[in-house]
Amino acid sequence: MSAAHQAIRTAGPKLAVTALEATGDTSYSACGIPYWVAGDVSSADALVARTAEQHRKAGIDLRLGATATGIDRQARTVTYRDAAGEQVLGYDELVIATGASAVVPDWAVDPRTGQRYAGVAPVKTLTDGAAWLDLLAGLPGGGGRVVIAGGGYIGVEMAEAARRRGHTVTVITRNRVMSSMDPDLSARIEKGMHEAGVRVLTGLPVVRLDVADGRVRGAYTADGELHPADLVVLALGVTPNTAYLDLAELPSGPSGALRPEPDGSLADGIWAAGDCCETRHRLTGTWTYLPLGTHANKQGRIVGTNLVTPGALRFGGVLGTAITRFAVDTTYLEIARTGLSEHEAAAAGIEVTSLVTEGSTASGYMSEADPITVKLLAAPSDRRLMGAQIVGGRGAGKRVDAVATALWHGATVDDLAWSDLSYAPPFATAWEIVQVAARRLADRL
Numbered sequence: 091m092s093a094a095h096q097a098i099r100t101a102g103p104k105l106a107v108t109a110l111e112a113t114g115d116t117s118y119s120a121c122g123i124p125y126w127v128a129g130d131v132s133s134a135d136a137l138v139a140r141t142a143e144q145h146r147k148a149g150i151d152l153r154l155g156a157t158a159t160g161i162d163r164q165a166r167t168v169t170y171r172d173a174a175g176e177q178v179l180g181y182d183e184l185v186i187a188t189g190a191s192a193v194v195p196d197w198a199v200d201p202r203t204g205q206r207y208a209g210v211a212p213v214k215t216l217t218d219g220a221a222w223l224d225l226l227a228g229l230p231g232g233g234g235r236v237v238i239a240g241g242g243y244i245g246v247e248m249a250e251a252a253r254r255r256g257h258t259v260t261v262i263t264r265n266r267v268m269s270s271m272d273p274d275l276s277a278r279i280e281k282g283m284h285e286a287g288v289r290v291l292t293g294l295p296v297v298r299l300d301v302a303d304g305r306v307r308g309a310y311t312a313d314g315e316l317h318p319a320d321l322v323v324l325a326l327g328v329t330p331n332t333a334y335l336d337l338a339e340l341p342s343g344p345s346g347a348l349r350p351e352p353d354g355s356l357a358d359g360i361w362a363a364g365d366c367c368e369t370r371h372r373l374t375g376t377w378t379y380l381p382l383g384t385h386a387n388k389q390g391r392i393v394g395t396n397l398v399t400p401g402a403l404r405f406g407g408v409l410g411t412a413i414t415r416f417a418v419d420t421t422y423l424e425i426a427r428t429g430l431s432e433h434e435a436a437a438a439g440i441e442v443t444s445l446v447t448e449g450s451t452a453s454g455y456m457s458e459a460d461p462i463t464v465k466l467l468a469a470p471s472d473r474r475l476m477g478a479q480i481v482g483g484r485g486a487g488k489r490v491d492a493v494a495t496a497l498w499h500g501a502t503v504d505d506l507a508w509s510d511l512s513y514a515p516p517f518a519t520a521w522e523i524v525q526v527a528a529r530r531l532a533d534r535l
């Protein structure tokens with residue numbers, strides 16, 4: 091919808107834009123769903139950025155309940171299915187923006203019905219969010235047992251939501267919690283979650299469920315142990331919605347996602363944006379699948395502009411910048427990262443030196459002061475920054491943006507250490523902690 095609006099903004103009302111949407115919902119913040127489930131957001135409506143009416147008022151022919159089933163590149167048509175049956179639509183320019191779906195493993199599905207077992211659900215759509223509100227409300231207050239399969243950011247956010255709703259929470263993850271961070275920083279997050287009463291089991295995947303009458307009763311880990319559960323959250327990542335395309339005919343990667351050029355073009359008259367796409371990593375130059383709303387919004391705008399004004403905008407790649415939080419009772423952790431982790435640098439054949447620095451989010455004499463841990467990575471060969479990971483209290487997380495901006499422009503640790511960042515006692519220390527970290531890493535290098 092971002093591409094649709096931007097195309098009309100760029101071309102004016104003479105452009106005929108049709109949008110096909112399989113479900114009944116468009117343009118909502120999936121990112122807000124865990125906070126809606128936690129009780130921070132009052133209703134699903136609050137998460138809707140633009141209603142169907144608003145899209146139509148802007149001149150978009152929005153067709154809900156319309157599932158694209160294939161494209162014919164020669165005829166320049168899209169086939170789709172709606173309540174009336176199979177339809178064919180011609181196009182001059184086609185934007186593929188079908189996003190991604192939550193991974194639902196075989197063990198979550200009842201082979202007799204082909205449906206997920208009762209009490210087992212992912213967290214992807216507004217329908218999922220509403221289902222989670224009902225499922226959690228159906229548990230005895232304080233007595234429910236929620237198992238979360240997956241320790242990525244959605245697993246962490248749902249652990250927060252279920253715990254804040256008063257339930258017993260176990261996170262089971264085959265790797266570590268927030269495995270996009272290095273183990274030393276993951277360990278800090280796991281410690282905070284333990285302190286807030288969440289049981290965290292790492293290095294063990296869920297391999298099957300204990301089920302009675304089609305309803306989940308527990309989850310088995312690979313070591314054979316049974317973890318009792320009234321509900322199981324599927325937070326196992328997403329897979330791109332590209333099955334309806336002939337991927338042999340379109341640039342795509344092993345993830346099954348498309349590989350558009352930096353201007354968003356994929357093939358003659360075809361463009362692609364968002365979670366159905368891989369992106370180029372700005373530091374390694376390699377294709378990577380990092381489905382995030384930050385990239386999807388930019389790519390949608392770029393495609394909407396370029397299909398009217400070719401070559402006007404370029405997507406500059408991704409750094410893997412991301413942020414989340416885990417906040418339950420007195421535990422409050424902001425978690426952020428950008429650039430490469432040690433593992434990612436090694437996989438890319440880039441030598442890095444790293445250093446962990448502990449400090450404070452504000453001057454020690456202020457009530458705002460919270461602990462903060464900053465890990466910085468840089469290449470010893472040219473002193474260029476390669477990554478940052480941050481875990482800390484209020485105000486810690488968004489500090490990652492200073493490092494992300496530096497990384498974006500190819501800065502060295504010295505550039506970051508000596509740049510002009512802000513300070514007043516409620517917000518920072520006179521030597522801002524990110525700059526202390528950069529200075530120390532510069533010394534080490």
Ligand SMILES: Cc1cc2nc3c(=O)[nH]c(=O)nc-3n(C[C@H](O)[C@H](O)[C@H](O)COP(=O)(O)OP(=O)(O)OC[C@H]3O[C@@H](n4cnc5c(N)ncnc54)[C@H](O)[C@@H]3O)c2cc1C
Nearest residue numbers: 111112120121157158188189190214364365382383384386
């Ligand atoms: C719980 C959760 C929390 C998140 N938190 C964050 C966050 O904090 N920060 C962040 O940057 N990102 C976050 N994300 C990711 C972000 O929501 C996505 O990156 C973003 O929604 C991708 O936008 P998109 O338009 O590419 O795909 P989508 O939002 O998935 O939209 C694709 C649309 O296409 C429709 N569709 C699929 N197939 C077809 C078809 N064949 N025909 C017609 N329509 C079809 C789908 O129904 C869907 O409406 C979060 C995601 C989730 C699920």
